[in-house]
Amino acid sequence: MNLDRQISTQARIEEQYRRIQQELTGGAVALVGVFWLGTIWYHLIEGWRWVDAAYMTMITLATVGFLEVQPLGDRGRLFTMSLILLGVISIGYIVNRFTEALIQGYFQAGLRIQRQRRIMEALSGHYIICGFGRMGRQAALEFQSEGVRFVVTDSQSDPIHAAQELGFPALQGDATLDETLLKLGVERAVCIIAALPSDAENLYTVLSAKTLNPMIRAIARASNEEALQKLQRAGADAVISPYITGGKRMAAAALRPQVMDFVDGILTGTDRTFYMEEFQLDASTCPHVGESLREAKLRSQSGALVLAIRRSDGTLISGPNADTTLMQGDQLICMGTAEQLRRLNQILCPIRSDSPRPPRHGQ
The missing domain is CATH 3.30.70.1450 (Regulator of K+ conductance, C-terminal domain)
Structure with a gap:
């Protein structure tokens, strides 16, 4: 339940950022349309020069209170009043959308999204760590010490913040989904590590990664022998069971x-x-x-x-x-x-x- 809520929150933020962008763009287009409407009216109907028409439209929309460029009749004054009303509505709409985006932090979220997108698009020949738990964190630290390019993904926000605090490139998302793997550049990656909490998630991740990039090397975590065999059948190149591997290493450390x-x-x-x-x-x-x-x-x-x-x-x-x-x-x-x-x-x-x-x- 918490996982679905966090993923939907992230998706909602991205959707709201795109909506604000579209609304601000629509408001700007509307304002430009009103400007050209006024300019064309003063030029064609009132017979003014283009410069005079554009100047009259600008001071009207800006409501600065300057005198008319040339005397206007009743028809011209009625149109000017309508132009002022249209301008106030357009500008007010833009200001309202901009203020909402500023207060809600959509601009900051948008900058983070764009920065993440640029980082992901620049990655090539990199490693993907799915899950920033104890195993994923240790793998990331080893990659960092080796100077290897990698990116971290996790479905929850706390592990992503922890990864970012350590200076690791990280993206919040569900690694079992093709959409998330494509954002991580799976088709350009050389290896993916599925260190998610459940065997089912690791299985789906391996299957998705191998489908999108058959040449990628897939390493997965398994909690038991049955899951280990299923992950191998799914195409994992190497499967690590912390309990099996840990037991063998403990025995080896005792004997040798x-x-x-x-x-x-x-x-x-x-x-x-x-x-x-x-x-x-x-x-x-x-x-x-x-x-x-x-x-x-x-x-x-x-x-x-x-x-x-x-x-x-x-x-x-x-x-x-x-x-x-x-x-x-x-x-x-x-x-x-x-x-x-x-x-x-x-x-x-x-x-x-x-x-x-x-x-x-x-x-």
Whole structure:
């Protein structure tokens, strides 16, 4: 009930802003029409010059009380009285609409809407976080530390205000609706994270996102095993269950604490020394496709370590040796310092050095 009320409130504000715009535009058009009516009358009926006719109309509408430009008969005076009445009505209508918009804050709301629209339209190759709860907030903080472009959406106003206070671009809306996803630029996004409270909402979000952009990578939250399987069938590329994943990590931390500390240290956080990164090989940009790791000399040139290679058919090669051949579509999972990974990025993608994204200093 609260969700529907908040969404309808947002929609009502946008509708009222559009209505005020239309009414102010209509009032301005009416005033211009009255001005031309008076000018044409004085020119054609009274036989005045265009300049005199326009001047007479202007001082009449402005009700400044100046004398007539030229003497008027009864007919001309009756028309002038009607012109004054029409002018007062038009100007009064515009002033009334403007005052209402100012008092109700529609102009401020309109500026926020336009600013949000410009931000969304400028986004490309970005990530979308649906739901700014505990999981969505943590994902946003990680993206911020990685320097990744992203946008947050939530159906409730409080999480949106919290995201905006942290400096995150945010838009209030229902992520299960195509309209909201299109506003977020889903067709230009590379990944969407469905971290909404219910499994049903996450399912609808994944289905909508995949329909609008079949190439987008979808990551969803699931509360149980059944929901996890349904989200996978719906097309989610990865499904995270906080309870299942949390239990596994707790067990791993108990059995292999040093390993977990090391893995956490290279995957997350802003004070890391080592990083892990993925590199997609493309024959059009990578000169080393078709070479072995020995021939490519990636370790000696960059200092980064190739931990694993995932082939385009899904085969995973853990701990590749020097004779492993690099092939088109391979994904290299590498580890190293920020500078080592940056050099490796330049070696693998000299033509398109901005892809994939290397980590930055200070992250």
